[in-house]
């Protein structure tokens with residue numbers, strides 16, 4: 001048996017962090033924790049796992065020469081600068097729709113990437129990333145590599161952010177696959193896990209080779225909770241940034 005201590009700190013680490021108008025980034029995530037998003041484009045940096053997954057996704061669709069990475073990880077200061085510049089250039093209403101309030105941007109976690117069709121003049125705030133051809137193929141494959149389209153049309157009331165066809169978020173597998181299958185935004189997915197699962201009652205995701213048992217665990221106060229994992233059982237633990245953690249355990253058939 002392996003014993004894992006879940007503490008308040010566990011809520012602020014991992015791929016399932018919910019950062020939104022309601023939930024600010026819960027701990028400062030520094031640039032030191034990031035790696036270049038692609039070897040060829042080291043100006044854009046991302047969380048290490050997100051970067052590996054993005055590179056694999058891009059290669060699997062052979063879209064390397066048609067895609068540009070517009071924006072990945074941003075420091076709080078960069079987010080503040082973008083917020084202020086956009087207000088100056090396009091007004092407050094537009095800014096509120098497409099730029100997250102500093103402290104509330106997924107880009108501050110290193111788990112989000114804005115992508116564009118490669119061309120000469122790319123709009124930094126609203127880059128063009130079409131729903132056709134190779135770009136559509138990229139969108140369809142993204143969940144297999146752990147990415148979701150985070151702000152889709154029709155979910156503005158859930159996310160509080162306008163539709164952003166260029167903004168992709170790494171959440172990891174199988175969460176990306178479940179959200180896509182069920183048509184859930186990250187807010188809705190975490191709410192679903194919180195309402196319907198716990199350690200004894202996991203949600204079970206079935207695939208051809210394995211089952212993944214997913215449980216939401218509420219973290220209350222500063223007291224650590226100890227959970228047990230079987231030896232050699234593959235698992236991940238991610239904070240939700242809204243008061244809990246999600247434990248995922250894999251079992252091969």
Ligand SMILES: [Zn+2]
Nearest residue numbers: 112113114167
């Ligand atoms: Zn973005």
